[in-house]
Amino acid sequence: MIVCREVIAFLDDYVAGELAIERRAIFDRHLSLCDSCVAYLATYRETIRLARAASPAIEDLPPDLITAIVATITRNSPGA
Amino acid sequence: MNDTTLVAGLRAGDTAAFEDLLRQYGARLLRLARRILMSDEDANDALQDAMVAVFKSVGKFESNSSLLTWLHRIVVNASLMKLRSKKRHEEIDIEDYLPRFQEDGHQVEPSRPWTESAESMLERDELRAQVRAAIDRLPETHRVVLQLRDIEEMSTEETADILGISANAVKIRLHRARQALRALLDEHMRPAT
Numbered sequence: 666m667i668v669c670r671e672v673i674a675f676l677d678d679y680v681a682g683e684l685a686i687e688r689r690a691i692f693d694r695h696l697s698l699c700d701s702c703v704a705y706l707a708t709y710r711e712t713i714r715l716a717r718a719a720s721p722a723i724e725d726l727p728p729d730l731i732t733a734i735v736a737t738i739t740r741n742s743p744g745a
Numbered sequence: 746m747n748d749t750t751l752v753a754g755l756r757a758g759d760t761a762a763f764e765d766l767l768r769q770y771g772a773r774l775l776r777l778a779r780r781i782l783m784s785d786e787d788a789n790d791a792l793q794d795a796m797v798a799v800f801k802s803v804g805k806f807e808s809n810s811s812l813l814t815w816l817h818r819i820v821v822n823a824s825l826m827k828l829r830s831k832k833r834h835e836e837i838d839i840e841d842y843l844p845r846f847q848e849d850g851h852q853v854e855p856s857r858p859w860t861e862s863a864e865s866m867l868e869r870d871e872l873r874a875q876v877r878a879a880i881d882r883l884p885e886t887h888r889v890v891l892q893l894r895d896i897e898e899m900s901t902e903e904t905a906d907i908l909g910i911s912a913n914a915v916k917i918r919l920h921r922a923r924q925a926l927r928a929l930l931d932e933h934m935r936p937a938t
Contacts, residue, residue, distance in 0.1 A: 668850025677920040701855035705844070705927075708859055708934070712927040713895050718867050719876035720780060720896045726771035734767060734793050735760055738800045 667695050672702050676709055748812040755803040763800070770813060773897070774820045780892050781824040783834070783881050788824070795823035817899070818907040821889060828885065836884045842925035859934040866934070879929040887922035894919050 672695050678684050679692055696703055746754075746765045754762025774795070778788035798819050806815055845853040866872045880888060893904040894915070901919075905912045 668846075669852045670846040670850040673844055673852075673924075677916065677923070701852050701857075704858045705852070705856040708856065708931065709923060709927055711859060711862070711934075712923055712930060715866065715876045715930065716880060716891060716895050716923075716926060717898075719873045719880075720776065720892075723772040723776045723779075726767055726775060730775075730789055730792070731764060731767050731771065733789075734796045735763055737793055737797060738763055739760060741797050741800060 667691055669695075669699060669702050669705075672696070672699075673705060676706060679706070680710060680713075749808070752803065752806060752808065752812060755799070758800075763796070766799075767796070770816055774816060777817065777820055777892065777897060778824045780880070780896065781821065781885075781889060782828055787827055787831070791824040791827045792820065794827070795820045798823060811903070814899070814903050814906055817893070817897070817903075821893075821907055825885070825889070835882065837882050837925065837929070839884055839887060839921055839925045842928040843921065844924065844928075856931075857935050859931075860936045861934065872933070875933055876930065879926055882929060883922055883925060887918045887925070890915055890918040891922040891926065895923070 672679075672692055675684065675692075679689065684692065696706065746762075746769070751762055751766055751769070755766065771792070775788055775792050778791045778795075779785060782788050782791060795816075799816065802819075806812070844856075847853055867876075880891065883891065889908065890904060893899045893907060894901070899907070901912045901915050904915045908915070
């Protein structure tokens with residue numbers, strides 16, 4: 666029987682589905698008995714989703730930034 | 746435009762190829778710089794520095810490598826250089842935010858579920874801001890790994906390649922970053938006692 670410390674130490678592998686089948690079964694057995702680790706696992710997964718979703722994509726680069734970068738590159742080109 | 750054509754254009758010094766590169770990848774690279782630097786203005790500067798570095802070193806780019814991974818590496822380096830030149834902001838000591846265990850291996854403080862799902866939390870602007878602020882408090886070495894792996898969705902190997910560290914170091918830092926971020930968010934999300 667494993668304890669919470671081992672479950673949490675390898676939780677990243679559990680979440681990524683990278684544990685061997687036998688080891689995963691041992692983890693699942695612990696989780697069926699431990700409310701604290703079930704809560705930790707759920708909030709660990711929520712953390713990953715929150716981090717991703719709270720960082721919105723930038724749809725397009727601002728046109729003035731493109732202009733500024735291209736102007737800088739042109740100034741730095743050997744022929745300039 | 747595919748990456749091979751883009752790289753050929755960049756090597757020829759074609760400014761139109763640079764504009765295509767910026768339209769194709771620029772927004773994603775700018776977001777990465779913003780997350781590392783936590784400043785739109787500094788991120789614009791870092792992206793500009795990075796693009797000059799791309800222009801100067803595209804001859805050394807190996808065609809069998811991933812163009813996006815190479816661009817990420819240059820943007821991360823330009824952003825970190827800028828970050829280190831500025832006054833450091835307050836970062837947590839990550840050890841203080843990792844779970845603690847009793848001698849028998851059980852958690853010292855039992856974990857409890859959060860009252861809301863991620864979806865409903867993210868509908869609220871102030872919670873999105875709290876999540877971003879919590880990410881910003883992570884130590885730079887861990888924050889960048891979380892950014893590349895969980896937000897940019899790069900693989901462990903790509904992240905290791907970008908940062909010049911081992912895949913195992915990426916895995917360790919990512920797990921610790923997630924645990925610390927979970928603890929920081931737990932202060933806002935757990936049910937009141």
